[in-house]
Amino acid sequence: IALGGISCSDVCESTAGITDALRLPFISYECASSEILSDSDVYPAFTRMGTALLLAPSAIVHMSSWAGWDHITVASEPSTDGLQYRERIRALLEEGGLTTSATSSSASEFENMKTMM
Structure with a gap:
């Protein structure tokens, strides 16, 4: 069990x-x-x-050099947990030398999510 x-x-x-x-x-x-x-x-x-998602920023930072990325926008849902997690991800990306911005929309607002992408 x-x-x-x-x-x-x-x-x-x-x-x-x-x-x-x-x-x-x-x-x-x-x-x-x-x-x-x-x-x-x-x-x-x-x-x-x-996989724990907190491993993702180091992979993104590594990929950014060969992909030519210098800015990442982190999207999240507007819940307290989602916003706190988004800010942790942003901090890790910025520690890796990337600039970041943030946006959020709830999953029920599909059109807004498509616009963000």
Whole structure:
């Protein structure tokens, strides 16, 4: 028996905090924006089935040199979690020498999302 399928990072963190005490493995395909969930000492029963998104900025910085990118616009949903995560990503990109800007729109506003892209 295992727990799986949760994707919101806040819910993943709170759930992962109790699954070890319950001796219940926790497997998630999401929770990519949570840095702390990568710490297997803190969350030994949690397994992420994908890559933590905080690894993406270093890959983007590396790709930017051969792609000729000097500016990246980071799009996010307007939730508190989404905006905080967006700012962490921007800071990491800027540390890598890129300039950034930000925009946001909710997933339900499809036309706005298309315009941003």
